[in-house]
Amino acid sequence: MPIREPVVSRPHEPALFASMPGRERYRVTGGGYTVVELQAGDMLEIVDPEGLQAAELAAFDTALGAPAPAALGLQASPHARFVIDALREPAPHAQKTRAALAKRGIVEIDTHAAVQLWAHDTPPGHTRRLIAQKPLVAVVAAPSAGATVDTQHAPTSLRLTIDRANPALRLAPPRSEPLADPLAEFTIHPGTARAYTVRKGEYVQVLDVAGRQCSDFVAFDLRALERGEALDLDPTVTRTLNGSAYPAPGLYAKFFDRHMQPMLEVVRDTVGRHDTFALACTARYYESQGYFGHANCSDNMSAALAPYGIAPRPGWPAINFFFNTSIGANQQMTLDEPWSRPGDYVLLRALTDLVCVSTSCPDDIDPANGWQPTDIQIRTYADKERISVSMATRSTPDADPVLTRESGFHARTAALTRRFTDYRGWWLASAYDNYGAIDEYRACRERAAIIDLSALRKFEVLGPDAEALLQYCLTRDVRKLAVGQVVYSAMCYPHGGMLDDGTLLRLGTDAFRWICGEDYAAIWLREQAAALGMKVWVKSASDHIHNIAVQGPASRDILRELVWAPAAQPALAELGWFRLLTGRLGDHNGPPLMVTRTGYTGELGYELWCHPRDAQTVWDRVWSEGQPHGLTPMGLDALDMLRIEAGLVFAGHEFSDETDPFEAGIGFTVPLKTKQDDFIGRAALERRSAHPQRVLTGLEIEGNESVHHGDCVHAGRAQVGVVTSAMRSPLSGKNIALCRIDVAYAQHGAAVQIGKLDGQQKRFDARVCAPTFYDPQKARVRA
Secondary structure (H helix, E strand, O other): OOOOOOOOOOOOOOOOHHHOOOEEEEEEOOOOEEEEEEOOOOEEEEEEOOOOOOEEEEEEEOOOOEEOHHHHOOOOOOOOOHHHHHHHOOOHHHHHHHHHHHHOOOOOOOHHHEEEEEOOOOOOOEEEEEEOOOOEEEEEEOOOOOOOOOOOOOOOOEEEEEEOOOOOOOOOOOOOOOOOOEEEEEEEOOOEEEEEEEOOOOEEEEEEOOOOOOEEEEEEEHHHHHOOOOOEEOHHHHHHHHOOOOOOOOOOOEEEEOOOOEEEEEEEEOOOOOEEEEEOOOHHHHHHOOOOOOOOHHHHHHHHHHHHOOOOOOOOEEEEEOOEEEEOOOOOEEEEOOOOOOOOEEEEEEOOOEEEEEEEOOOOOOHHHOOOOOOEEEEEEOOOOOOOOEEEEOOOOOOOOEEOEOOOOHHHHHOOOOOEEEEOOEEEEOOOOOOOHHHHHHHHHHOEEEEEOOOOEEEEEEOOOHHHHHHHHEOOOHHHOOOOEEEEEEEEOOOOOEEEEEEEEEEEOOEEEEEEOOOHHHHHHHHHHHHHOOOOEEEEOOOOOEEEEEEOOOHHHHHOOOEEOOOOOOOHHHOOOOEEEEEEEOOOOOOEEEEEOOOOOOOOEEEEEEOHHHHHHHHHHHHHHHHHHOEEEOOHHHHHHHHHHOOOOOEOOOEOOOOOOOOOOOHHHOOOOOOOOOOOOHHHHHHHHHOOOEEEEEEEEOOOOOOOOOOEEEEOOEEEEEEEEEEEOOOOOOEEEEEEEEHHHOOOOOEEEEEEOOOOOEEEEEEEEOOOOOOOOOOOOOO
């Protein structure tokens, strides 16, 4: 019998500082700059991941407060003006940066500090490494060339990496910068707790310093304490009024007391997963595991609250920030390591005067704190500060968080509604005040509707190998795409599962624009290009191209006089389905526009693409021109109804990386018989096409009870499918659904049942039908 070697756990955790304690990562946004501090011997690496992005740097000696590019082996460049001009701007960010530099003795900001590292001619992944000869402050910038929607030169981000020559002997990264000037700032070490007061309107930031560390939080009404009443956050009331067990930013992310009065609201969350109102860890929990006398959060909280006259409890129901719990199918609570990464935080705003208590959890006997408890940092900020409501998204696990953004149209949509949702990192309206989803839906079907869809990701694909790359990475035959034409395509993994879907615009012989929903699509394209050695650039343009859709039978009449097109372009009234034009708003001197005859509603419609600085002007002109035609603002709720009726698929519903295009109902995007070139996933899709297991169908459901995404579909006792999307159609008055079902039950007219409760105790009768409920011949959209 062979002797077994020890088995070692080596999880891949690219975002954790503890795995590489001497390395720090930073991001420079396109058109912006980032400030970093360097010590003697530190290596600064600057990378242009997408290519074609210029880079500038300004360096200052922290001892002398003087320009010091020579300390990085650089020489000042007289024409490097972007970084210096940006630091001198009156904008709040520049003022804050100047104040931070002044604290380090750097007052004079002149051109002797600035260097152009490279111009706009770099290949993807271009890198430069610099070693500091003395303590420095470096300002690295990604200059903007002022791109517009009719060009493909949007500024993109740079990536910075610092390898410290003498990393600190600690398992924690440097402290992140405060969001504003703190009123109070303190660190809570593992196994301790601290109580503090927060006044109405002030903010509390609970920050995970090193990542994977839980922090329990409880708050009491200060005025009630002064009356002798201990009025704290109530878990039952909070869960009931929110309809959710987990906190999230926005107007509905409030925590309540037992009198149903709001005490706190969540303003920011860079993690996205917590537990709410399980007990903070208790002495009894550790004793049950055999660890007698172990420090615990509940006893620590009781001790911290004692000076306020609050009676101790053996277990405190708390907001368990960063605690990663879930409820399994067998109704058992399970836990794993937190999702939080170094510097992640939750920002709360007090809605009344509070006494708060926070902990740094001491749990080191299970994964709750990644097996290694670390520090929690608390900061409070004044009520005068204005901090945006936002969540965070990351394109990869080790990417910097990007907070929820507002599109160029947000000022106009926000004047019409307060009902916004975070959709893929952007605030988009879900419905509009004084309208509502049904009215918005009917406006689109009968007249016209306008919707902000700026959350769509836009990527420029440029270079002599652009066509070859897209031919290899998309399922469609890109070689057949003419300049000025648009095509809808799937993007697949090698196993045939879908990475994303989107539309591809051909702007020139070697110039394309890929519009999709997934940030990772661009990373995937770059990885394939690098593996094949292709000469191609994939440039992010989402922040510089925002878009609205004008959909409905009156859309052409609204836009025909608004969009000016040069003689070489088709006039808007002549624009064919899945074609584009580049023109101007109003006349040849107006803001540049791109118009595509595309949409997501099943109606005649167009999408207008512009630079964010022109967005309000575009909205105002379209809105004004549309009023005589009954133009109505439309949110995501109505859009979802429209696309379900039209049989249009949605990521996370009709498709995922486990679903191929045939199963998703878009097999027409995979021309296996006519596309001669190989593409990613082709072999797998040929196998899947020859032996299909599941297909997308429609369901017509008897009765009026609600059906939802994820409901099981049965034939007798056996489950044979799953509902992917469902709605009650205002047009037909019927309950309808899209369903991924076993091919044995996919025949039109087949009788099935939709299961509720456990799938057996409650059933709705349904019949299989085509997955397009509205205008299956596409006569309206082609009109």
